Amino acid sequence: MPDPNNQEIAQILTEIASILEIQAENPFRIRAYRKASLVIANLAKPLSIVYQEEGEKGLENLPGIGKNIAQKIVEILETGGLAQYQQLQQEIPPQLLHLVDIRGLGAIRLRTLHEKLGINNLDDLKKAANGGKIRQLPGFGEKSEENIIKGVTDYEKHVGRYLLVRALPYAQELVDYIRQMSGVAMVEMAGSVRRRRETVADLDILVAGKPDIPLYNHLKGYNKIKEIPAHGETKITLVMEMGIQSDVRLLAPESFGAGMLYFTGSKQHNIALRRRALERGWKLSEYGLFSGEKRIAGVTEEEIFRILDLPFIPPELREDQGEIEAAESGRLPRLIRQEDLKGDLHDHTNHSDGYHSLEQMAEAAKNMGYQYLAITDHSKSQTQARGLDENRLLQQIEQIDQLNANLKDFRVLKGMEVDILKDGSLDLPVEVLQKLDCVVGSIHSYFNQPKEETTARMIKAIRSGVVNIIGHPTARLLQEREPVELDMLEVMKAAKKQGVVMELNAHGNRLDLHDAHCHLAKELGVKISISTDSHNCLQLPVIQYGISTARRGWLEAGDVINTLPGDELLKFLRGQRKDRDTQF
């Protein structure tokens, strides 16, 4: 695996952790690999560059990465592989370690299943569970078996799809690689990656050039490819190292725009556009917009839209969710852009489970071009995250005051991510929370409550009088945990009434609220905060995925509170409490 990127390196470390776990290794050692993997997966800067610029020392300076793992990273970067990893892979059936991703099934029970029932892969597991074999094992029972079957069903739902945060860097690298080739006029990514869907099944890359350019030969030389299962004159199918499939298509330059439109989709959007062309007596295909035999447009998407009497519709909106009607009547939103954001309102430090200090986080946020950063560490019931109790919070408030006194043109907001407890009450007294600039209320426990209970719990928090923002409202983890059952409409209505903001958590496996929820919020007039939930300063750039989701949810700068300049934001946050119909 030459030139491994951060995702690939992170994946190796995760797999090492899983294997060690099945082997019942030292849990702290396992955790160290997991943590390092997480840090790398969320790192904006490629490790190869870090290594190039600062050497092994630079790698060691990253949070969670010490001498040992730094050396392994160097080995991966320089040789494309890792001896220890290859060794470990020999010791475990290759499919087995993926099964730890199934909910309810940890490494220990997986080992038991492997040893007692000879389970080596998903099929074995399904057969054993459906055949009632698992319930007979000591320590397992009927219920365990049921849970495993349910876990397998959830697992199968997302198998074969990739998180945007993982897929996008691949697509970008492939585009960059093809761009180096001479004779290539244009290269762009299309498909659901371009629409920035939260997960994608494959990558679509479009290339404009003459039909005789040696695209296949060029791609054969790409070192990230595992195999090329098919190649014709206009389409080459690649399987990338990490398993994701990529279709590279060669188009004539005169139909490149039509191809972009066609292959970006969505299917429903394309159908609607083709209907529109038909109504005008034309035909729209991936080769162009035609009047009879004559191509009247096709080089660019803009040109095709224009001839169809439409303004350019941003790819994120192309889901046939009313975007064509909106475009027609001049009501397309001016979608929010990353540069509209003035700060991040949900971030952790080493006071709880973050890695960097207050000062480091502030510095990093300033370097992002922000005016402010809210520090929202966990509250005390999050013991595993070393959540803050009242006293530690008061100390942090003092520290932030001192820090702010020394900062110019930047402000750290005093905040907390306070737990919304089982009954909807908050984890710290309202009088303490009132001392803060920005209170994010989040659910971190009892995810399985019935819908009515969770809804009531959220609404109670919204009515607390002190919560400014509801954090990651559905608590889902993409491909890991289903969202809590919640009447989102009722919650949003309550939020609107109380002037409480809903968060769009930008973390790559949260994206919570999701796009449709954002759209709903906009319709109801509920304001949104787009924040990263960063646990170290290297995570701040994942804000881009929040922005993508917001754009898919039709949000404009005015819908998002952290587009406000610092002083206006503070006024807004203070006004939230004052204006509120408080019920304790």
Next chain:
DNA sequence: GCCGTTTTCGGCCCGACTGTTTTCAGTCG
């Protein structure tokens, strides 16, 4: 395996829930 330090070794993610078992192991957040 990382980290921090009272610097080279000890602490690190603890508490709750679930299901199985009848006092606790495994899993999760």
